[in-house]
Amino acid sequence: GGPRAVGSGSETVSEAVGDANPLPTTAPRLRWRVTSAFGTNLPTLGENPVEVADRLRRASAGRIDWTIDDPGEVVPAFAIVDAVRAGKIEAGYTWLGYDQGRLPVSVLFGAVPFGMTPWEYSAWWVRGGGRELAREIYRPLGIEPILCGMIGPETAGWFRKEIRTPDDLSGLKIRFAGLGGRTLQKLGASVTMLPGGEIFQALEKGAIDATEFSLPEVDARLGFDRVARFNYFPGWHQPHTAFHLVVHEATWRALPEPTRELIELACGDGVHRNLANAEAAQGPAIAESERRGVVTRALSPGLLRALETAAHEVLREEAAADPDFARVLDHQRRFRARYA
Amino acid sequence: MGDEARPGRSRLEVTLDLVTDLSSWVWLALIAVIVVAVVLRFVFSLGRIELEELQWHLYAVGFLMGIVACTGFDRHVRVDVFRERMSARLRDWIDFYGILLLQLPFLALVLWSALPFVVDSFVAGERSASAGGLPFRWILKSMLPISFVLLALATLSRLVRVGRRLFGDGDPGGGR
Amino acid sequence: MTPREWLAVAMFAAFILGILCGFPVAWVLGGVAVLFTALAILVQRDFGHFTGVDWSYASLVADRLWSLMDNWVLVALPMFICMGLLLDRSGIAADLMRDVSRLFGRMRGGLAVTVALIGVVLAASTGIIGASVVLLALLGLPPMLDARYAPTFAAGTVCAVGTLGILIPPSIMLVLMADRLAIPVGDLFLGAFLPGLVLAGLYVAYLIAWPRFRPEVAPAPDEAEVVDLALLASVFRDIVPAAALILTVLGSIFFGIATPTEASGVGAFGALLLASWRRRLGWRVLRGVLRETTLTTGYLFGIFVGASAFALVLRGLGGDELIARALLGLPFGPNGVVLTILFVTFLLGFFLDWIEITFIVLPLVAPVVVGLGFDLVWFTVLFAVCLQTSFLTPPVGFALFYVKGVAPPEIDVWTLYVGILPFVGLQLVGLGLIFAWPELATWLPGLAYSN
C-alpha cells in the first residue's frame, strides 16, 4: 500500500497502542472501501455484506466505518480477490470461486457440485480444519479469508423445455458457470457464458434453452420466471454456496485484536443470518413463481446419477491437474466420510 | 486530417501506420468468429465458449490499437468551441502542457499499474474459469501495457513535434 | 463540506476547464484523475485530512481497464461501426438515403425524416451507446449536407435520433438499470418501448414542421419526382437489400438466432456480403473500412478508458456521497420529489455520463420514489429519458463527441451545441408526456404480467 495505507495504518496503530478499551470512542475510524461481488440491491446475496457492515458500525459506535461498493463501482466483481491481494482495497466480499481461473482450488471453498451441505461446510470450516486449510492457501497470497455468508442450494436452473433423461441434456443450449458447466458439457450440453445482462433476452428469444443464475428469489427479481416455464431442483451444482470476506493480510495483522474480534463476530453472524434469510425467502419466491405458471420440478434420480458421475469425473480431472485442489478435495472427502 | 499526409514522416509514424493497418484485420477475424459461433449454435446446437471468448479477445486487441492509432493521427475527440478561435501558437502551448501534465502522467499510471497486473496473471498461470474457456490469459492482458507503450511513443512523437514548433526549429505550421 | 469533498468538486471543475481548452477529452479525463490522486495524497499526508485516495487505489485502473477488455457486450460497438462504414464506403448508404427520400418528393426536410425513420429501425437493433449515433452520422450527414441542409439542423437530427438507440430496446442502459435495481430487464424493455416511439414521433413532427417556418434549414429538393407506382417499385427494388440487412439484424435477435451482441457481427457480415454482391467491395475499400473502424473505435474507447480512471478517483474522493446527500434532502411533496429528482438528474447530465448517474443516483432515489407509492418501471423509464438527454447536453454530451469524430470538418462542436437545442426541448416535452400519462410506460409491461 501507498500513502493511504500509511494513513489508515497509523490510525489503527495509535488505536492499538493507546487504548485498552475495546470500544475506544476517541480512536480514529477504520474507514475501508469494501467491494461486494453482488449488487447491494440483490435480495439476500447483496444485502448480507451491507448488514454485516451496519452491525459493525453499530457495535463499534461508528469506529468501524465500511463503505460497501457495488461490483464495478470501484473494483470489477471478478477482480476483488486480486485487488485485495495487491492492497488496492483493504477488503472485499465475494464468492471465492470467481477466482478459479487463477486459483483452481478456490472453488472448493465456494461451492462444489454434489459437495457439502451448508451445515457440513460449517462443520468442516469451524471444526474440521477447513479454515486452517484456507489460511494455508490464502495467506501466502497475502489474503485473510473469513467465512462471512452462506446460502443453501440454488435451483438447478430455468428451462424452456422439460428435462427427463440425460439424453435431453444433449445439445441443450445452457448458460452455466464453472465446474457445473464442465459437468453439463460432459453430458453433451452446449454450454455458454453469456454476460449477466444478456441472459434474460437470450432465454426469452430462445438463443439459449436454459440458464442457472442464483437463488429463486434473486432469479425472480431478474424475471427468469417470465420467460422459462420449468424450474428444476435440486441445485446439484451448489448444495451450499459460501461467501467470504477477504482482507489484505498485512492490514489484517496490523488491526488491534478487539477490532479483529469484532469483524469475526460480525461475519459469524453474517453466515447465520444469510442462511436464515435465504431459507425463509425461498418458499414464498417459489410459490409466487408457481402462481405465475412456472412448473417446479425435481430432476429425475437417473439424471442426478448421471450428473453426479460426470461431476466426479470433472473433480478428478481438476485434482489431477492441481495439487492444492487434490489436497483440499481429499481433506473435504475424508471429513465427510467421518461425518456421515 | 492529422499528420498522415505530411511529407517526411518519421520512422515511428511509418511504423504506426503499418501497425494500424495490420491490426485492423482483427475486425474481419471478429466478424468471422461471430458468424461461425452463431451458425454452430443455431444450426448445430453447438455452443463453444472458446469462440465466445475469442470474440472479446479480438475486440480488446482492436480497440487498444485503435486508441494508439487515434493518438498517432490526432483523432481523439476534442471540444473545439474555443479551440477554433485560438491562435496556432496557443493551441500548441495547450497541447504541449496537456501532453506533459495530463496525457503522459496518465499513461504512466496505467503502465505502472498494468505491469504487475500482467506479471501476476503469468505467475498464476491464469486461464478462463469457464467450461472450455481459453488458457494463457496473460497474453491478452499483456496487450494492455504493450499498447500503452506504443501509445506513449506516439504521444512523445507528438510532443516533439509540438515542441519543435514552439521552441523554433523551422516548421511554422500550426497544430490541428 | 470536508476537504475531501472540496477536492471532488475541484476535480470536476478541472475536468470542465480542461476539455474547454480543447485538449482531447480522453486524456483530460485520465490526466485529471492522476493529478487529483497526487493532490489527495498531499492533502492526506501533509494536512492530515482523510481523502481515501492514493496510488495503490488509483492503480485499480488496470483492473478496470481489464473489465473493459473482457466486456463481451461492447463487442457490438466496433461491429456496428464496421457495418455502418461498409454501407457508407460502398455507396449503399447513399443509395438507401436517396431512394427513401425520393418517396418524400417535394417535402422539405424529407432527408431528415428519412434519417429519423432509419434511426428508429437501427435503435431497435443496437443497444450500445455510440453505435447508432456513429452509424447515423455516417449514413445521414453527408447526404443532408450535400442537399444544403443547415449544418445545425442536420447535425442535431443525427445526434438526437442516434440516442434513441439507448432508449428503444435492446439497450445496454436499461440492462444496467435493471441490474442496479434488481428488476426484470423485460419490464424495462417493454416500458421504454412506447416512450421511445413517442419521442421518435415528436422528432419527426418537428423535422416536418420546422422547415415550413424556416425554409433555409432544409431546402426543397431540386427535381422532385411525382410519387407513382413506378417510383414506388423502383424505390422498393433499390432499398430491399439494405432493408433486408437491417431486418436480418433485428430478426436474428427476435428469432433467437443470435444475442444482440452477436447480431452486430451478423450485421457486419451481411454488409460485407451486400457490398461484394453489388461489386463495390474492392481491396482498397475493405482496407479503408477496416482501418476507419479501428480509428473510430479508438476514439470512443479512448474516452471510456479516461472516464474509467476519472470515475474511480472521483468516487474515491466521495463524489458519489456528495451527490447523494444533495438529492436526499429535498423538501417537497411526492410529485415534487420526483420532478426535482428528474430535474437534478437532467442537470447532472450536463456534466456526468449516464454510467456514473446510473451507478450513483438511481439506486439512491429509486427506493425513495417507490416509498412514495410510484411505479418503479415508470420512474426508471423517466430516468432513462433524462439520461438519454444527457448524451445531447453540452459540455459533456457523448453523442456530440461521437458525431464530432466522424463528421465532416464543417461540423464543429458549436454547430452541434446549437443543433441539439430544439431536440433537448423535445426531450423535455416527451418527459412531460410520460409524467402526465404513466400508462405510456406501464401499459405494455402490465400486459405481459397478466399472461
Ligand code: NA
Ligand atoms: Na436500442
Ligand code: NA
Ligand atoms: Na450531457
